[in-house]
Amino acid sequence: MSLSTQELATLAQSIKEWGRELGFQQVGISGVELGEHEAHLQRWLDAGYQGEMDYMAAHGSKRSHPDELVPGTLRVISLRMDYLAGDTRMAQVLGQPEKAYVSRYALGRDYHKLIRKRLQQLAERIEQAVGPFSYRAFVDSAPVLEKAIAEQAGLGWIGKNTLVLNRKAGSYFFLGELFVDAPLPVDEPHGSEHCGRCSACLDICPTAAFVGPYQLDARRCISYLTIEYKGSIPEELRPLIGNRVFGCDDCQMVCPWNRFARPSGEGDFQPRHGLDNAELAELFRWSEEEFLSRTEGSPLRRAGYERWLRNLAVGLGNAPSSIPVLEALHLRREHPSALVREHVEWALARHRASARDVRS
Numbered sequence: 001m002s003l004s005t006q007e008l009a010t011l012a013q014s015i016k017e018w019g020r021e022l023g024f025q026q027v028g029i030s031g032v033e034l035g036e037h038e039a040h041l042q043r044w045l046d047a048g049y050q051g052e053m054d055y056m057a058a059h060g061s062k063r064s065h066p067d068e069l070v071p072g073t074l075r076v077i078s079l080r081m082d083y084l085a086g087d088t089r090m091a092q093v094l095g096q097p098e099k100a101y102v103s104r105y106a107l108g109r110d111y112h113k114l115i116r117k118r119l120q121q122l123a124e125r126i127e128q129a130v131g132p133f134s135y136r137a138f139v140d141s142a143p144v145l146e147k148a149i150a151e152q153a154g155l156g157w158i159g160k161n162t163l164v165l166n167r168k169a170g171s172y173f174f175l176g177e178l179f180v181d182a183p184l185p186v187d188e189p190h191g192s193e194h195c196g197r198c199s200a201c202l203d204i205c206p207t208a209a210f211v212g213p214y215q216l217d218a219r220r221c222i223s224y225l226t227i228e229y230k231g232s233i234p235e236e237l238r239p240l241i242g243n244r245v246f247g248c249d250d251c252q253m254v255c256p257w258n259r260f261a262r263p264s265g266e267g268d269f270q271p272r273h274g275l276d277n278a279e280l281a282e283l284f285r286w287s288e289e290e291f292l293s294r295t296e297g298s299p300l301r302r303a304g305y306e307r308w309l310r311n312l313a314v315g316l317g318n319a320p321s322s323i324p325v326l327e328a329l330h331l332r333r334e335h336p337s338a339l340v341r342e343h344v345e346w347a348l349a350r351h352r353a354s355a356r357d358v359r360s
Helices: 005-021 036-046 060-064 088-093 111-130 145-154 199-205 220-228 256-260 280-284 288-294 304-318 321-330 338-359
Strands: 026-030 075-082 135-138 173-180 211-213 244-246
Touching: 005 026, 026 304, 026 338, 036 145, 036 304, 060 075, 075 145, 111 135, 111 145, 145 173, 199 211, 199 256, 199 288, 220 244, 244 304, 280 304, 288 304, 304 338, 321 338
Parallel strands: none
Antiparallel strands: 026 075, 075 173, 135 173
């Protein structure tokens, strides 16, 4: 791509307009130097905070050097897309322990395909304007420090809860990247963070997963435990998980900046199958065939059926004793999976102990 400085500036402005036309709320452009972010990642890994997410330590320096991951990369186009549905009922569901709380980002269709398709369309628009160029699109699909890149591109700052925060949009948005070989003018990085003295996100975390501002120990994080972690959830953490069966939004819900979060207009991000207000016992009764059918094209597939039941068993163990809850648990006592059986027995033991306390 051989363009003058002015042509590159015009192209950068057009890219931002095309991005908005494709449904992205903001587009920024960064270079490939991520500075202190590389050192922060290494300190986090050295502390073992990644848990079983071995992929975070893989790929050497490619994660923090976009031009090593995709040779020839000169710039990264970073884009954000809001995902919050209009009526989220987040606090209401958390306040009803017999209900299943699913993280808001996972209630609709899987965002990966939607955003990747839009990124491809953006690349094609660029190609139509300037001719062939080298690019690669990413949506959580490779070792990319997407939050660091978003900050460098001016989309926001990384807050104390380790999420990207935006003064006009909060944090309920997805990120996507387009690595390109064009020397586009870069945007100003988001120079300062605006968390101030606020520690609401750190204080609210049910499992005390934050070891300090900007430091998350994933091994205690409910999102990690219910989505990424494959083993038996530590017993001391199970009561703290409550009814959160896939992910956790607590540190976002209390963030003052999320007062400015705007509902998404994307139909694919709207709740499906009533998952924004479902009963734990009802979901626990799903057969594997029902799970696969009702989670087709959904982020919930990442956990898989076995871990889905594991998570629901924990939720049922934390729910008030009732006939539907106890019947659902007894239904799975002989489940083929030892992981599921273990969590079911823990849940039943909780209810037996609660009944004894009531009698005494």
